Amino acid sequence: MNLRKAALAIYGAALQAAEPRAAIRRVLRREGDRLWVGGREYPLDGTRVFVVGFGKASAAMAQALEEVLDDKIAGGWVTVKYGHTAPLQRIHLHEAGHPLPDANSIRGALEILNLVSQAGRDDLVFCLISGGGSALLELPVPGVTLEDLRATTDALLRSGAAIDEMNTVRKHLSEVKGGQLARHLEHEGAGPQVVSLILSDVIGSTLDTIASGPTAPDSTSFAQAQSVVERRGLRDRLPASVLEHIERGVRGEVPETPKAMDSVFGRVQNIIVADNGIACEAALREAQAQGLNSLLLSTFLQGEAREVAQVFAAMAKEVIRSQHPVPPPACIMAGGETTVTVRGSGQGGRSQEFALAAAIQIAGMVEPNVVVLSAGTDGTDGPTDAAGAIADGATLARAAERGVDARAALANNDAYHFFAPLGDLVITGPTNTNVNDLMLVLVA
Amino acid sequence: MNLRKAALAIYGAALQAAEPRAAIRRVLRREGDRLWVGGREYPLDGTRVFVVGFGKASAAMAQALEEVLDDKIAGGWVTVKYGHTAPLQRIHLHEAGHPLPDANSIRGALEILNLVSQAGRDDLVFCLISGGGSALLELPVPGVTLEDLRATTDALLRSGAAIDEMNTVRKHLSEVKGGQLARHLEHEGAGPQVVSLILSDVIGSTLDTIASGPTAPDSTSFAQAQSVVERRGLRDRLPASVLEHIERGVRGEVPETPKAMDSVFGRVQNIIVADNGIACEAALREAQAQGLNSLLLSTFLQGEAREVAQVFAAMAKEVIRSQHPVPPPACIMAGGETTVTVRGSGQGGRSQEFALAAAIQIAGMVEPNVVVLSAGTDGTDGPTDAAGAIADGATLARAAERGVDARAALANNDAYHFFAPLGDLVITGPTNTNVNDLMLVLVA
Numbered sequence: 001m002n003l004r005k006a007a008l009a010i011y012g013a014a015l016q017a018a019e020p021r022a023a024i025r026r027v028l029r030r031e032g033d034r035l036w037v038g039g040r041e042y043p044l045d046g047t048r049v050f051v052v053g054f055g056k057a058s059a060a061m062a063q064a065l066e067e068v069l070d071d072k073i074a075g076g077w078v079t080v081k082y083g084h085t086a087p088l089q090r091i092h093l094h095e096a097g098h099p100l101p102d103a104n105s106i107r108g109a110l111e112i113l114n115l116v117s118q119a120g121r122d123d124l125v126f127c128l129i130s131g132g133g134s135a136l137l138e139l140p141v142p143g144v145t146l147e148d149l150r151a152t153t154d155a156l157l158r159s160g161a162a163i164d165e166m167n168t169v170r171k172h173l174s175e176v177k178g179g180q181l182a183r184h185l186e187h188e189g190a191g192p193q194v195v196s197l198i199l200s201d202v203i204g205s206t207l208d209t210i211a212s213g214p215t216a217p218d219s220t221s222f223a224q225a226q227s228v229v230e231r232r233g234l235r236d237r238l239p240a241s242v243l244e245h246i247e248r249g250v251r252g253e254v255p256e257t258p259k260a261m262d263s264v265f266g267r268v269q270n271i272i273v274a275d276n277g278i279a280c281e282a283a284l285r286e287a288q289a290q291g292l293n294s295l296l297l298s299t300f301l302q303g304e305a306r307e308v309a310q311v312f313a314a315m316a317k318e319v320i321r322s323q324h325p326v327p328p329p330a331c332i333m334a335g336g337e338t339t340v341t342v343r344g345s346g347q348g349g350r351s352q353e354f355a356l357a358a359a360i361q362i363a364g365m366v367e368p369n370v371v372v373l374s375a376g377t378d379g380t381d382g383p384t385d386a387a388g389a390i391a392d393g394a395t396l397a398r399a400a401e402r403g404v405d406a407r408a409a410l411a412n413n414d415a416y417h418f419f420a421p422l423g424d425l426v427i428t429g430p431t432n433t434n435v436n437d438l439m440l441v442l443v444a
Numbered sequence: 445m446n447l448r449k450a451a452l453a454i455y456g457a458a459l460q461a462a463e464p465r466a467a468i469r470r471v472l473r474r475e476g477d478r479l480w481v482g483g484r485e486y487p488l489d490g491t492r493v494f495v496v497g498f499g500k501a502s503a504a505m506a507q508a509l510e511e512v513l514d515d516k517i518a519g520g521w522v523t524v525k526y527g528h529t530a531p532l533q534r535i536h537l538h539e540a541g542h543p544l545p546d547a548n549s550i551r552g553a554l555e556i557l558n559l560v561s562q563a564g565r566d567d568l569v570f571c572l573i574s575g576g577g578s579a580l581l582e583l584p585v586p587g588v589t590l591e592d593l594r595a596t597t598d599a600l601l602r603s604g605a606a607i608d609e610m611n612t613v614r615k616h617l618s619e620v621k622g623g624q625l626a627r628h629l630e631h632e633g634a635g636p637q638v639v640s641l642i643l644s645d646v647i648g649s650t651l652d653t654i655a656s657g658p659t660a661p662d663s664t665s666f667a668q669a670q671s672v673v674e675r676r677g678l679r680d681r682l683p684a685s686v687l688e689h690i691e692r693g694v695r696g697e698v699p700e701t702p703k704a705m706d707s708v709f710g711r712v713q714n715i716i717v718a719d720n721g722i723a724c725e726a727a728l729r730e731a732q733a734q735g736l737n738s739l740l741l742s743t744f745l746q747g748e749a750r751e752v753a754q755v756f757a758a759m760a761k762e763v764i765r766s767q768h769p770v771p772p773p774a775c776i777m778a779g780g781e782t783t784v785t786v787r788g789s790g791q792g793g794r795s796q797e798f799a800l801a802a803a804i805q806i807a808g809m810v811e812p813n814v815v816v817l818s819a820g821t822d823g824t825d826g827p828t829d830a831a832g833a834i835a836d837g838a839t840l841a842r843a844a845e846r847g848v849d850a851r852a853a854l855a856n857n858d859a860y861h862f863f864a865p866l867g868d869l870v871i872t873g874p875t876n877t878n879v880n881d882l883m884l885v886l887v888a
Contacts, residue, residue, distance in 0.1 A: 300758035307751030314744035
């Protein structure tokens with residue numbers, strides 16, 4: 001059994017499951033004027049279909065919708081990050097700023113709101129949501145400017161606010177985030193059916209977090225936003241317009257974001273079309289198809305890359321010692337996103353660093369052989385052209401033959417230059433998707 | 445199901461499996477003049493039994509031998525750490541220095557060599573080996589003093605030498621380490637049967653590492669010892685006697701430590717009576733008996749405690765999300781030893797810090813409930829009177845009610861004072877054994 005080939009095939013299955021067009025196609029089935037989305041039927045007879053979208057993968061998602069619903073699409077507008085385009089026939093493609101929203105983000109939001117205002121009770125609106133959508137679709141509340149929003153983000157970042165704290169504040173300065181796009185779509189009861197097809201780059205795929213949850217119930221409040229301002233000492237650091245809007249919200253003078261029981265979600269179906277869980281389950285099926293005794297440990301993996309890698313090496317050793325947690329030929333995998341605390345001046349990313357740290361731990365384990373693969377699904381691990389790296393029990397020895405020291409490379413956060421000369425970088429090119437990372441260890 | 449109670453029972457099963465007397469009793473079976481040790485028969489008819497031992501758990505191990513072989517014991521000598529005593533009838537108990545060997549370590553070694561020199565071809569010698577044995581049994585080679593040994597250890601530590609590098613050097617300065625006790629026992633073919641009963645505190649239980657492997661084949665050489673000296677720049681920092689002995693060894697003027705095919709091991713049986721693997725497997729059986737879908741991930745777990753803890757929390761989340769890697773009610777466990785990089789001024793140990801870091805990640809996970817337990821088997825986690833700690837999805841909230849902040853406690857390495865007021869320390873008292881740590885997460 002070629003373990004490296006098996007590892008790459010398993011990773012390939014994850015990538016395929018995360019591919020935006022394939023992901024959309026999986027949940028859509030059309031027979032003439034009947035359409036099933038995620039198992040629920042939507043009649044197309046006399047129905048106009050509108051498509052809106054925002055996110056880095058949303059152009060490719062729109063392509064899939066055009067393939068299935070071409071003749072039914074009455075109008076469409078998708079906002080992507082500059083350069084993240086794909087050829088579309090009926091849906092207008094628009095480019096805007098990311099990670100910071102710009103004027104085109106606002107223009108796109110206005111166009112989308114204008115477009116969906118045409119959709120009536122018998123119509124169907126698809127929202128194609130993917131990572132980056134939070135910046136690409138933006139419409140600040142009246143009185144708050146784009147500049148105010150940027151100043152707020154800056155101040156939150158400098159204050160050490162956590163990502164959920166930042167989102168709590170930003171949802172309450174927007175007309176579209178935190179379920180508010182769904183409110184616009186609902187037209188006070190006269191609105192269309194809404195199907196949000198969501199490609200999630202968020203660990204755990206919490207609907208209110210992906211692209212700031214424009215069609216999902218919000219779990220945060222103006223009161224919580226104000227708590228963040230207080231807790232992080234931001235009263236003197238935020239624009240006056242922002243503070244004023246939050247205070248008005250706390251006093252109930254502007255509407256709260258819609259919550260789970262709100263009727264605006266009555267005709268909204270949110271469907272995750274791809275995420276780390278779906279990608280990992282595809283990887284798991286591929287591993288099983290390869291005859292490997294396979295375990296999916298988690299799709300919530302986090303922690304310092306080099307430390308988490310030690311857990312994977314430790315499991316490989318146990319497979320060999322005692323056939324726990326699964327007997328060889330074994331494949332143990334997890335999805336998620338580790339972090340790297342940069343201390344050196346080298347080049348790499350969390351996935352490459354994971355593979356390097358694992359390589360050190362499995363050095364010499366060649367009979368049975370141990371292979372570790374760690375790679376992202378977006379094709380870009382850190383500021384490199386690699387998605388990740390692959391290592392086995394002989395990797396350290398092969399590097400040493402070339403005078404490359406693994407421990408020194410790890411100490412310098414230089415996994416890229418460790419793996420590059422070995423030909424052990426995993427290179428996919430841009431994948432136009434992002435469902436976080438896959439890490440796996442094989443023993444056989 | 446009371447998950448906390450289940451977690452404590454599983455940990456209890458691990459402790460029980462690691463208990464020295466029970467561990468010895470498991471591998472010994474006697475019927476009159478017939479004795480089976482680890483499945484192999486040793487006739488006792490006309491056989492004199494000698495018992496020697498060294499290590500922190502060796503007094504309790506000796507008790508078990510006396511219980512089984514009382515009338516057959518012709519002589520015995522066991523060296524333990526000061527205070528690690530237990531009442532013995534026929535076997536002499538001796539106390540010596542640990543972690544640094546002292547004059548009593550040498551006296552004990554000489555007594556042991558003298559005692560076993562009486563054992564002939566028809567006799568049986570038991571060696572009771574446990575953690576700490578490397579310091580407690582010491583006999584430097586001629587020309588090297590105890591002071592030289594200490595200076596060598598100091599210099600190695602200061603040079604940043606890894607533990608395997610230190611052991612390579614020290615084995616080649618000793619008359620007993622690295623299989624050399626077996627050589628003494630063999631009497632050039634006239635020696636007794638030798639059974640080493642080993643309680644391992646070494647991850648992976650490599651025979652040549654536990655107590656420096658006095659009766660196990662050595663995998664290191666004088667040449668490697670010299671490489672360590674060069675690599676670590678120690679030529680000018682080691683005592684002249686030490687450098688000279690290593691050089692003589694390299695030139696073949698003093699005998700090399702015995703290797704795997706050496707005939708001195710022909711009548712030696714090394715048996716691991718307890719180690720982390722045996723303890724974890726007992727814990728696994730208990731978890732299964734409790735009706736939990738159980739996985740043993742590894743007995744080689746290492747890495748920074750707070751990072752490894754995140755992997756355990758991530759698995760709990762996945763059990764709830766997708767029933768991977770096992771469906772609830774679930775128990776996922778691992779053994780090993782994590783590390784703590786101390787940055788704060790609080791009190792704790794690696795097991796308590798693991799539980800605290802996990803508690804932060806599982807906060808709010810109460811339905812289904814998640815319980816994390818992390819505890820050592822020696823009863824002393826870091827410089828505390830606790831073996832470890834237990835946490836669940838409500839731990840953070842309970843602490844917050846008392847004004848105790850988990851993140852602040854973790855930042856200050858102060859897990860002890862986080863768990864103590866909650867009554868969530870795991871306290872066993874000294875267990876007189878050490879087979880590393882157990883970490884587990886339960887979801888139900």
